[in-house]
Amino acid sequence: MKKAIFYDLQGTLGGEATASIDSFAPYPFAKEALALAKNKGYLNIIITNQSKISKGILPLDVYLREHDRILNEFNSDELLIDEFLFCPHQSSDNCNCKKPKTGFIDQCAEKYSIDVSQSYVIGDMGKNEIVLAHNAGCKGILVLTGGGKDSLGKFRSTWADYEADMIAENVLEAIKSI
Template sequence: MKVHFKTPQKTLVKAVFLDRDGTINNNQTGYTYKINDFVCLPGVIESLVKFSKTSYKIIILTNQSGIGRKYFSFSQFHKLNNWMLKEFKKNNVRIDKVFFCPHHPQNNCSCRKPKPGLIIQAVQTFGISLEESWLIGDDERDIILAKTVNLRSIKIGAKISRKLKLEPNYYVKNLPEALDIITNQDRLSLL
């Protein structure tokens, strides 16, 4: 099912939507909510520094069901999120906003990926052109979300199960490779 919604009437901007756990940081614990457990994957900071110089909005979309499951609190999530954003800023990485879903998977909310609620919030906040934007993630839910709202997508890591019958635009090993693809495509479109 495709989702269609109106974007604000102002000039539309491009965005790169990034999953957090497993795309930006190592996700060995399954629920990253402690500062000591947050470790950026190799090359992430350097590639985000370069990408921060582009005209794309850089937006993180993250499911944080650990809140809904009572594994950690809103306060613990915000503490880690604020620390992460400060660390990125110290390293000249621009993150325009983090949108998150705190709900338990059984809550049936509209914001838990692959549902489009987080994307809708971002579009309404920034006036984003989905046709000119990308979603990068390591989970099948990220690719399902991208297809639902007609975003180009890049899957990090393993291939998607054939049962889903959908494919991202690209498969890559890591976030630096994904951001290089977007940068190179933009260069080609200027020729």
């Protein structure tokens, strides 16, 4: 069976936690982290919540243009990203893909024969990525970039029943330690 790392996008691989997608730029260490994960035998899968699409704040075509730009940026030197999945829904849509729901992880686990117990979710929002890790049976790493520090501070109550398996300075430090 394969193993995978499921990454959040904004605040984890680059950009800011809640900023507009068209301002997204990868952190300087993001590609090194993704390459290191590949060398350690992991599939690299990005899962991002983009509820601004269903709320009508972010037009789908604008999002898709940015999605392609970001994917090309990560994959420009070598193929670092295996899947890049986005959820356009808001909570009231009752989808199964909006983090912390596990739809995308379940789908990838089936497609690639991934052992989720040997896999990780890495993100800067405890209520999304750490709860997702728990729901999917993966290990969860909270990074301190983006909204990570606030997740441990003023937003800790939004995921009070959960604990990260690890807290890392950033995604590169996270990959180094797994």
